[in-house]
Amino acid sequence: MSARFDVVVVGAGPGGIAAAAVAAEAGRRVCLLDNGVAPGGQIWRGYRAETAEKAAHGREYLHWMKRLKQSSCTVWTGWQAIDRPTAGVLRLECRGEGRDVEAKALILATGARERFLPFPGWTLPGVMGAGGLQALVKGGLDPAGKRVVVAGSGPLLLAVAASVGGAGARIHGIYEQAPLGRLAGFGLTLLRHPDKLIEGAGYRMRTWRAAYRTGCWIVRAEGRDSLERVTLTDGHRQWSHNCDWLACGFQLVSNLELPRLLGCRIEGGLVVVDKLQQSSVQGVACVGELTGIGGMEKALLEGQIAGWAAAGCAAQARALRPRLQRWQRFALRLSRAFALRAELRGLADADTVVCRCEDVTHAALAGRAGWREAKLYTRCGMGACQGRVCGSATEFLYGWQNPGVRPPVYPTPVFVLADDADAASAHR
């Protein structure tokens, strides 16, 4: 089955929703697709119209969801883009069903994921990403009474502690690897983003009972069948917390699989775009975290710019540029403030698993020439996550560059690839 649209937007976070709504309002036939259960992406995960008002960034959610719903945009949730059979066509999969969608203009808004770094014990049940724990709690996991340590890097740590703590968890500590001096400098620059300063202060007020310590990082996690204790350090001494859950993530990295597959030019882990968000590939725009980790405000503006551009309204798109530049500077400051310290390269022991899918250890990988050799000899990056977790870890640990992606960019039932309708109906 195939469908045709003027504009197809991949990823229904703030950037994708804004792009789709604007292009549809301008009269284009638009399809917005997302692999999640509802539009919202990570930042608006689990938001509902009745309760969003009080939630963080809920006002923006209500505004954009209203515009999306009132527009003529077609929304497909649960659909995963897996391949690009020919230029201008995406192949999608949902619950064993395959579908092609054709577009004159493509807007990629696939967002970002957390960077995870391996340390002893990080594969134990109870150790999760920071955003990971937040997403699971939004997905109904009950945190009441759980003892939680939050560690890693980035403004997400405070947001996670505030939301999980607010849902009943006991936050035993929040540990940021970036040094205080750098964060204080970042805090000062936030005077130009008072809304962000207020947002951060709000998270901190809601987590005031827990220590927020900078210049500290995880050393190891321990437990028999699941997590029982974590050990941290400030580089001089070590201390431990008994806890049930560790939420640990080291800033964000862009989800580059689709732009890579389409051949978009990528520099420094980000898609290179022009002033109208157009990538190096004709007809493919990229917005939001794909072009710089900067959060919701930047994504909303870039989405609108790409939406206007896709509708052929370059003047409206350009009019948003001055507001965007402010958030692009914010993204730059963010990446500098939370740059990872070199000590984090030494967390993994020889027998620490680096590739979680194939259980490939640090000892098996250290000394390999690069990503390709590691794959050939150890199966690192060849499991179900296709290197989404170990790829950014090995880039940081060993300096390896991911040479590219191959379709399907998500694990896909083989009968979908073979277009076997009988097997597909048995699957459902």
Add this chain to the structure above:
Amino acid sequence: MFVTVNDKRVHVAEGTTVAAAVMMASEPSRISVSGERRAPFCGMGICMECCARVNGVEHRRSCQLPCEPGMVVVTK
């Protein structure tokens, strides 16, 4: 509603993901290739640690899948 995770009956609220149900049942979401117990990790559908057999269908990303009444989840 109730779902079954490896023969355990779990009560979950509307909108709960299968991954959250697996965690609340204190069951591992998978056994790794070297035999480690694993649990949901990234929560956003990228790490594949939570892939489980749901109603007979293998490799469902359980963190992206809402529970439905009577769902049968097998993780080992």
